[in-house]
Amino acid sequence: MLPLDGIKVLDLSRVLAGPLGSMQLADLGAEVIRIEAPAGKDDIRHWWPFVGDESTYYLLANRNKKSVTINLKSDEGKALFKQLAKDADVIIENFKTGTLNRLGFGYDTLQKLKKDIILCSITGYGQTGPYKQLPGYDPVIQAAGGLMDVTGQPDGEATRVGIPVVDIMTSHYVAISVLASLRKRDLTGEGEHIDLSLLDVQVASLANVASSYLLKGHVSTRVGNTHHNITPYETFDCADRPIMVAVGNDRMFQQLAQVMGHPEWKEDSRFQTNEQRIAHRKELRECLVEVFAEKSAAEWETRLSSAMIPCGQVNNVEQVFQHPQVKAREMVETTVHPKLGEINIVKNPIRFKHAKLKARMHPPLLGEQTEAVLKDYGVSEEAIAELQDKGVI
Known part of the structure; x- marks a missing residue:
C-alpha cells in the first residue's frame, strides 16, 4: 500500500511546477488524471530535445499519471469536468489568475460540487497584488526574486541557475500544501484553496541572503562559488x-x-x-x-x-549517473513506454521502509486514458464517440 492510495487528483496544470508537484502525489500513490486540451496545448510536450516524437522535458514530470482530453471551453466539456470534480479530492491548476473563474470552476463553484474539495492554484505572482495578472516563468522569477543577483562570479553578470529551480521548489510546496490540506480535511471536513506564487517561493528561498538583509541590512553580492559567511x-x-x-x-x-x-x-x-x-x-x-x-x-x-x-x-550530468553512490542508491529506473519501449527515468528520492515508490505507469500519451476514465464514470461508448466527433475530447 502507498501513502496516498485512494486519493484522486485532477491536474489541470501545465509546463513544470504544477506537473512536478502532481507527480510527487502520483508517486505517493494518488490517482492523478491530467486534464489536457484535445489539441495538446501544454508547451512542455513540444520542448526540445525529443526521443522519437516525445519531449524529454515532458517525460521527466508526468510518470504515474493518466491523460484525459477535455475542451473546458465547451458546454459538454464543462459538464464532463464537473462530473470528474465531484469525485476528486484535489484539483491542481496553474492558469493565469482569474482564468479558472472565467471557465466557471472557481473555488466557490467547486465547493458547491464537493464541499471538501482542495484546490491548489499556482501562478507566477499569486492571486492578489498588482502583478497578479502577469505571467511568471522560472527565469523571470529568478531575476525578480533576487536569485540571479547573488549567483555568478563577483566580476561577472547576474546568472540564472542552470535548472528551473523555482519551478522545482514550487513543486515541493505543491505537494507539502496539498498533504497538509488533506490532513486538515480529514480532521475538520473542510476543503481549502491554496494560493502558491512562484515569486513567494523564491523570496522564501533566499535563506541566509534574506536573513542577512532583514536583520542586518546587508545586501549580498555575488561571491561565485564561495560562501558569504563561511570559508573555505x-x-x-x-x-x-x-x-x-x-x-x-x-x-x-x-x-x-x-x-x-x-x-x-x-x-x-x-x-x-x-x-x-x-x-x-x-x-x-x-x-x-x-x-x-x-x-x-x-x-x-x-x-x-x-x-x-x-x-x-x-561532475557533469554523465559523471553524475556514473557516481558510485548514485548507482548504489539506484537513482535510475526503467519504465516501458508504448511508443518508445523501455526508457530510463530518475527515481523518486523518497525511501520508505514499508512502501516502495516506483514508476507504475509511463508518462501518458495525450488523451491516452480518456475513454477508459470516462467509461469508469458511466459515459457510454456511443456518447464518447459523439464527444470525439465534436472535438470535446
Missing part, C-alpha cells in the same frame, strides 16, 4: 578538474590543514576561527589554491573524505 567553502582547481570543499566549522579546518600537509595553518592566528578566516579570506585561498593544484580531484576527494571533510568533484 568553495571550489578549487585540482591537477585535472575542480573540487568543491565545504569546511563548515573550526574543527574541520584543523582536519583540512592536517590532510593537506600544512599543520602549521592550525596555529596561524589568521585561520584559527571562521571569523578570522573570513577576515583573511584572500590569503587563505592563495594557500589552498597552491596545494590543491598538486593532486588530482579524485585523490583529494579520497583524502578529504577519509577525514570526514565534505567535498565532491564537480
Whole structure:
C-alpha cells in the first residue's frame, strides 16, 4: 500500500511546477488524471530535445499519471469536468489568475460540487497584488526574486541557475500544501484553496541572503562559488578538474590543514576561527589554491573524505549517473513506454521502509486514458464517440 492510495487528483496544470508537484502525489500513490486540451496545448510536450516524437522535458514530470482530453471551453466539456470534480479530492491548476473563474470552476463553484474539495492554484505572482495578472516563468522569477543577483562570479553578470529551480521548489510546496490540506480535511471536513506564487517561493528561498538583509541590512553580492559567511567553502582547481570543499566549522579546518600537509595553518592566528578566516579570506585561498593544484580531484576527494571533510568533484550530468553512490542508491529506473519501449527515468528520492515508490505507469500519451476514465464514470461508448466527433475530447 502507498501513502496516498485512494486519493484522486485532477491536474489541470501545465509546463513544470504544477506537473512536478502532481507527480510527487502520483508517486505517493494518488490517482492523478491530467486534464489536457484535445489539441495538446501544454508547451512542455513540444520542448526540445525529443526521443522519437516525445519531449524529454515532458517525460521527466508526468510518470504515474493518466491523460484525459477535455475542451473546458465547451458546454459538454464543462459538464464532463464537473462530473470528474465531484469525485476528486484535489484539483491542481496553474492558469493565469482569474482564468479558472472565467471557465466557471472557481473555488466557490467547486465547493458547491464537493464541499471538501482542495484546490491548489499556482501562478507566477499569486492571486492578489498588482502583478497578479502577469505571467511568471522560472527565469523571470529568478531575476525578480533576487536569485540571479547573488549567483555568478563577483566580476561577472547576474546568472540564472542552470535548472528551473523555482519551478522545482514550487513543486515541493505543491505537494507539502496539498498533504497538509488533506490532513486538515480529514480532521475538520473542510476543503481549502491554496494560493502558491512562484515569486513567494523564491523570496522564501533566499535563506541566509534574506536573513542577512532583514536583520542586518546587508545586501549580498555575488561571491561565485564561495560562501558569504563561511570559508573555505568553495571550489578549487585540482591537477585535472575542480573540487568543491565545504569546511563548515573550526574543527574541520584543523582536519583540512592536517590532510593537506600544512599543520602549521592550525596555529596561524589568521585561520584559527571562521571569523578570522573570513577576515583573511584572500590569503587563505592563495594557500589552498597552491596545494590543491598538486593532486588530482579524485585523490583529494579520497583524502578529504577519509577525514570526514565534505567535498565532491564537480561532475557533469554523465559523471553524475556514473557516481558510485548514485548507482548504489539506484537513482535510475526503467519504465516501458508504448511508443518508445523501455526508457530510463530518475527515481523518486523518497525511501520508505514499508512502501516502495516506483514508476507504475509511463508518462501518458495525450488523451491516452480518456475513454477508459470516462467509461469508469458511466459515459457510454456511443456518447464518447459523439464527444470525439465534436472535438470535446
